[in-house]
Amino acid sequence: MRVAVVGAGASGLVCSIRLSSDDYEVVLFDKNSICGKKILVTGNGRCNYWNGDQSICHYHSSTNDRLLSIITSSVQDEVLSFFSSLGVVPNIKNGWYYPYSNQASSIQKLLEEEAKRRGVVLALDNEVVDVKKENNHFFVYTKEGYEVFDYLVIATGSFAGIRNLDGVSGYSLAEKFGHHIVPVRPALVPLITKGSFLKDWSGVRTSCVVSLYEDCQFIKKEEGEIQLTDYGVSGICVFNLSRYVGVGIPEKEEKLVINFLPFLEDKSDSEVYEWFMKRGEELSNYSILSYLEGILPYKLIIVLLKVSHISRNSTWSSLSEEERNRLISCIVSFPLEVVGTKDIISSQVCSGGVSLNEVTDSLESKLVDHLYFTGEVLDVDGDCGGYNLGFSFMSGIIVSDDIRG
Numbered sequence: 001m002r003v004a005v006v007g008a009g010a011s012g013l014v015c016s017i018r019l020s021s022d023d024y025e026v027v028l029f030d031k032n033s034i035c036g037k038k039i040l041v042t043g044n045g046r047c048n049y050w051n052g053d054q055s056i057c058h059y060h061s062s063t064n065d066r067l068l069s070i071i072t073s074s075v076q077d078e079v080l081s082f083f084s085s086l087g088v089v090p091n092i093k094n095g096w097y098y099p100y101s102n103q104a105s106s107i108q109k110l111l112e113e114e115a116k117r118r119g120v121v122l123a124l125d126n127e128v129v130d131v132k133k134e135n136n137h138f139f140v141y142t143k144e145g146y147e148v149f150d151y152l153v154i155a156t157g158s159f160a161g162i163r164n165l166d167g168v169s170g171y172s173l174a175e176k177f178g179h180h181i182v183p184v185r186p187a188l189v190p191l192i193t194k195g196s197f198l199k200d201w202s203g204v205r206t207s208c209v210v211s212l213y214e215d216c217q218f219i220k221k222e223e224g225e226i227q228l229t230d231y232g233v234s235g236i237c238v239f240n241l242s243r244y245v246g247v248g249i250p251e252k253e254e255k256l257v258i259n260f261l262p263f264l265e266d267k268s269d270s271e272v273y274e275w276f277m278k279r280g281e282e283l284s285n286y287s288i289l290s291y292l293e294g295i296l297p298y299k300l301i302i303v304l305l306k307v308s309h310i311s312r313n314s315t316w317s318s319l320s321e322e323e324r325n326r327l328i329s330c331i332v333s334f335p336l337e338v339v340g341t342k343d344i345i346s347s348q349v350c351s352g353g354v355s356l357n358e359v360t361d362s363l364e365s366k367l368v369d370h371l372y373f374t375g376e377v378l379d380v381d382g383d384c385g386g387y388n389l390g391f392s393f394m395s396g397i398i399v400s401d402d403i404r405g
Ligand SMILES: Cc1cc2nc3c(=O)[nH]c(=O)nc-3n(C[C@H](O)[C@H](O)[C@H](O)COP(=O)(O)OP(=O)(O)OC[C@H]3O[C@@H](n4cnc5c(N)ncnc54)[C@H](O)[C@@H]3O)c2cc1C
Pocket: 006, 007, 008, 009, 010, 011, 012, 029, 030, 031, 032, 036, 037, 038, 039, 041, 042, 043, 044, 047, 048, 049, 050, 126, 127, 128, 129, 155, 156, 157, 158, 160, 161, 167, 168, 169, 170, 347, 348, 349, 374, 375, 376, 377, 385, 386, 387, 388, 389, 390, 392
């Protein structure tokens, strides 16, 4: 049997390695001249390839109900044994898996070497420009000509993080077979917001709880480090909310509400007020700047005072009750109007892709026999923390197992 795998990224490599054998000749096409190019930039060059917390809530799709039957505990176990069989020892930080070498290139090289060792035919620098199926065979066209296969796996990833979007995408290859593409949007991406103060707080990194609202309706909240920038906000907690931004049609009004003191998040309004009052009694001689300095970064304090119209020369005790409430509200419920996401180049993944409604639990097309999809080309995206590579590896395993039968 001949299998064409289009895309030598995370999912295509794992799928090819697991399939290649005396029974299956696997040709792995990629338009790049190296395998797994994107793997090299993951996890800031360290490759966060897995997460120990595999709760399904960390994965997202427009057909969420399908995820449980695809992402099973047995395929999760298979990913870990696969990497262990490659000799990868994980360095685990809060459940986030990195290779012990702390180098993404280790994972990329190990996958490439294993593919070669297993006899996968690497057709690099070879963009697949067209595909069709005739008489039970797939015809895979590159600029060099075409080859004929029994199975076709589309493992072309998404547009995320890619500068040059010229060429033929996996989405358009899928559409040739009649598949529908759930709109593709940047996810895990910084957010652009309104605010005349953005330049003033640019460069601040601080802990917070950030909540996303759409037309005043609560969508989701995340806790973690936020990066305040001159265009808006970034950081892992913002990334995890970004997939929900810009989804509403017609456009909905989206707003972030930031609590810059996460330890007060679960307290009632009166408890929060009490906490500030007690601090005011303890620091009664302090200027309002010094009052805030032990709990918030300086640049942020300046913005909070400006937005709440409070003079930096005042003291807590000199503030009226209304001024105190205004300041507290700015600190624990800072509102930020969202304009949109940064563009797809700045994103780590895309939401959307080939609809899960049109594939089986084994990721085979319901429209065309022997056509499969793996990785990010599918309408599945994960939170930050190794879930996207994790899904890519799982899907590569699922498809290789199904083809082998
Ligand atoms: C900056 C950045 C950091 C990230 N960090 C992490 C992280 O730490 N942890 C994590 O879990 N995820 C991370 N991700 C996401 C992760 O890299 C992807 O989800 C994952 O690589 C997707 O795997 P894939 O196999 O679906 O696609 P890819 O790995 O993108 O591979 C697809 C391949 O298909 C090839 N291709 C596309 N079209 C064609 C064609 N027509 N013909 C031939 N070849 C084609 C491409 O050249 C590419 O090599 C990060 C992403 C970015 C951009």
